[in-house]
Amino acid sequence: MSSRTQNFLVPIISIILGLIFGAIVMLISGYNPVAGYTALWNGIFGSSYNFGETVRTIIPYVFSGLAVAFAFRTGLFNIGVEGQLIMGWFAAAYVGFAWDLPTIIHLPVAILAAALVGAAWAFIPGILKARLGVHEVIVTIMMNYIALRSINPLIAAVTGGAERTPKVHESASLRSEFLQSLTDYSRMHWGFIIAIIGVFVMWFILEKTTLGYELKSVGFNRNASEYAGMNVKKNIVLSMVISGAFAGLAGAMEALGTFGNIASMSSFSGIGFDGIAVALLGANQPVGVFFAAVLFGSLKNGGINMPNEAGVPNEIVSIVIALIILFAASGYVIRLLLDRAGKSKKEVK
Known part of the structure; x- marks a missing residue:
């Protein structure tokens, strides 16, 4: 079996096994897995509102997954995506409400500010x-915790002591009355369009540019890369900076789209940390990251x-995700089994 086929099958098998074992956990816990997964499906696609909220939830996961995957592909482990996201979130919110510019300029500048601040936060490590x-x-x-403990004083400083920033101006907002009308005001x-562009940008950098070739080469073997000049x-x-820019864009999606501002934070959003799992499940490939997100x-x-429709607690969803x-992460075992299955078929023939 070719490696490309295995790369396609391993995530799918992981998802199926995760769902199967999640159902077993539900049974052991006294819940009906059919009702649980039906409620899960309805929560995703059951109404236009639920579908709109699902798409909205996916968007920052795409960017956090790209941030982690980009660093992985270049031999680095960026666990600071959460902190870079928070700082990018603040930057986008600040530019969105404090500046007054035409829409054609304001929105791109706010998004760019988030990317630059996320990149700057990643520049330090x-x-x-x-x-x-x-x-x-x-x-x-450590930079994650510095970001978390710094964000509340920053919000207070730019708002005169308030716990949340004002809403961003319409000229800097990603929200759309058209999309809201289609999805029952979700x-x-x-x-989501910017997220798709982000996937393409990562693919283009790594696969079609000299910079991407060098970054991957350094990730594979630094000594050989240095010897090659x-x-x-x-x-x-550069790898950390680009990774941080993707993380900052995840924050921009929350600031300019989902919430329209940033509020005081007592704990992490979790999106940056979940990006590690998204990148892992997506095999650090841009398209794979998109589908994992x-x-x-x-x-x-x-x-x-x-919980509302089937009485199944949210923790069960966390267990299913953890199992996936x-x-x-046990992809090596799945690959080994696939190899043995392929060899068995050849022997039978």
Whole structure:
């Protein structure tokens, strides 16, 4: 069996196994898995409103998954996506409400501000890794907490002590009355188009540019890349910066689309951390990340309906997601079984 076929089958098998074992967990816990999964389906597609909310939930997962996957593909582990997202969220919200510009300028500037601030937040662990050899996992974890503890004073500083910023101006908003009318006034917004563009941008950078070739080369073997004349330190920093830009864009989707502002935070949003699982399930490939984000966003939004319709607690959804991640992380075992199945068929022939 070809590696391309295996790359396609492993995530699908992981999802199926996760759903099967999730059903077993429901049975053991005294819940009806058929009713539970029916409620999950209805929560995703049961109405135009639910569908709109599902799409809205998927959008930031696409960007957080791309952020993690981009760093993975270039040999780095960016666990700081959550912090970069928070700072990008703040930047987009601030530009959205504090500046007064025409729509054709205001919206792109607000989105760009989020990307730049996310990139700047990722630049710190990148430069420490490149210049001093400090492991990026340690620094990015700490940067997450710095972002979380810094955001509330920043909000208070720009609002005069309020716990949330004003709503962004219409000229900087991704919301659409047209999309809301189609989805029974859900919070679906135009960010889904930007997410699709983000998938294409990552694919184009990594597969069609010299920069992408160098970044991947450094990720595979830094010593060989340096021997070939590549600037390893520069590429490490660039990798983190681009990854941080994707994370910042995830924050922009929340600031300019879903919520229209940013409020004081006492805990992480979780989107950045879930991006690790999205990237893992998507095999760090742009298109794979997109479909993994669709799955995660659907499960997250659909799971909200399970307690109301089937009496199944939200924790069951978390268990199903965790099981899918477990099987995706155990992809080597699935690949081994697929190889053996392929060899058995050949022997029979």
